[in-house]
Amino acid sequence: MNSVKQPLHLFEGFGVELEYMIVQRDSLQVLPITxxxxxxxxGEYLSDVEFGDIAWSNELVLHVIELKTQEPAKSILGLQGKFQEHVQKINGMLEKHNAMLLPTGAHPLMNPxxxxxLWPHEHNAVYEAYDRIFGCQGHGWSNLQSTHLNLPFAxxxxxAKLHAAIRVLLPIIPAISASSPILDGKVSGLLDTRLxxxxHNQDKIPAIAGKIVPEAVFSKKEYEEQILQKIYKDISPYDPDEILxxxxxxxxxxIARFVRDAIEIRVIDIQESPVADxxxxxxxxxxxxxxxxxxxxxxxVxxxxxxxxxxxxxxEVIQKGQEAIITNHEYVRLFGYDCSGSCSAGELWQHLVQELLVLDDEPEVAHALNIIVSRGNLSSRILEAIGKNPSEEKIREIYRQLAVCLQEGGVFIPDEPC
Incomplete structure (x- = not known):
């Protein structure tokens, strides 16, 4: 008798995906050699390559590679070592191309x-359709590396519970995850430029991204009727073959992925190393x-x-990160925090970490989270290191340091080695 896979209940499994750019070691020029x-x-041009617990896969563009859990992991803690092994394996393979992996949510100097x-091999019909409809020669398509978290529901x-919780937390996630403060060689003025x-990358059809924060729908039927069917209807004039x-x-x-009974969180910028992710x-x-x-x-509620x-x-959080002021006291109280005046996103996260997080068995993870909460998200630390009007050479210098952090599995602190 064939065994039927039992659905995973809330927080019984975790799917993690990490996206990295491939760049030249010296110039940081992107290299389309995934x-x-x-x-x-x-020995084949495959979209997915499996290595036990971790797999590699392609993305839309040829200069990005994704590392992901092959099956849902029982715990997030401990995954950093597995991902780090593959980062180092890939960097070893890239040496002969004078190339390396580059972290952060956006390449600071790329000209998209x-x-x-674009990826020209397996499944490229999907990428060609996106390119035909939206034009993928822009930062919003080819320069936005993220960490995806997939959480199951049975x-x-x-x-309903998971979607309600994710919707509420979503606005403040970039306060700790922003890592993209520079675009086109200039400080953008935003902490999360990737987001x-x-x-805006699909403004042509506003229903596709909505308000980024999903609508208040709490069943599969509601979700399909109020979100998915509207998206399919609005894109149908541009997608007659229904490829997308x-x-x-x-x-x-x-986004709800009912095909695998999970919700995928997409607002997280990739960090400087797996332990920080x-x-x-x-x-x-x-x-x-x-x-x-x-x-x-x-x-x-x-x-x-x-x-x-x-x-x-x-x-507000996209622009200012942890410095974003949250004036809506009712929102802050959803997290058990009662601030008398206005409260920053950073203060709210400090409260949450102090109240909830116990990482005694994972000192490296605890250290990384402490740096993020006390010294600022990666965007803030990059800006501290790079200055207000950095030269291209200064940008390259700091981002080379970030590439070292990725290879070494360290946390970036300005003026300190990874």
Whole structure:
């Protein structure tokens, strides 16, 4: 008798995806050789290459490679070592190309008009359709490396709880995850520039990304009727062959993947090394667990929050990160924090980390999270190191240091070695 795979319940499994750029070691020029890298490893141009717990896969563009958990992991903690092994393996393979992996959510010097080359092999029909409809020669398509977190649900009731919790937490996630303060060789003025270009890359069809914070829908039927069917209807004049009319077309900051009974969180910039990513993810998961368990407010209260109210908070956090002031006291109280005056996103995260996070068995993760909360997100630390009007050479110098952090598995602190 064939065994049927039992669905995973809330927080019984974790899917993690990390995206990195391939660049020249010296100039940091992007190198479109992901297909070559995969071919050199397995002798075929495949979209996915499995190595036990971790797999490699391609993305839309040829200069990005994704590392991901092959199956949902039982715990996020401990994954940093597995991802770090593959970072070092890939960097070793890239040496003969005078290339390396580069972290952070956006390449600071990339010219997407000149440098973008789409994946030409397996599944490229999807990428060609995106390019035909939206034009993928822009930062919003070819220069936005993220960390995705997939969280399972076993039924509609669990989906409702998880979606309610994720929607509420989403606006403040970039406060700890922003890592993209520079674009086109200039300080952008935003802490999370990747998320800003992401939210505009499909403006042609506004239903696709919505307000980034998803609508208040709490069942599969509602989600399909109010979100997915509207997206499919709006894109149909541009997509007569229905190539893109799948769940992946939805570009909200968290998307329901009913094909695998999970919600995928997409607002997280990639960090400087896997240990920093795991620190961010563990913080997110721990807060979500508390929200689902109704630690501070009943679930029915979480469900009442309107996406437009929360989108306004998100936009402030995209711009200012941990310095963003949250004036909505009712929102802050959802997390058990009662600040008498205005409260910053950073103060809220300090409260959450102090109240919830116990990482005694993972000192490296604890150290990374402490740096993020006390010294600022990676964007803030990059800006501290780089100055207000950096030269291209200064930008290269700091981003080479970030590449060293990635190779070494360290945390970036200005004026200190990884």
């Amino acid at each position: 297909d070559k890298l995969i071919y050199e490893e397995v 008009e000149r440098d973008t080359k 039924n509609d009731a669990e989906f 800003e270009v992401y939210r 009319q799948e769940e992946f077309l939805n570009s909200r900051g968290a 795991i620190a961010v993810l563990q913080a997110i998961v721990t807060v979500l667990q508390a929200l689902v368990a109704e630690r501070w407010v009943p679930m029915e 979480l469900k009442t929050w309107d996406e437009n109210e929360m989108a306004a908070i998100l936009l």
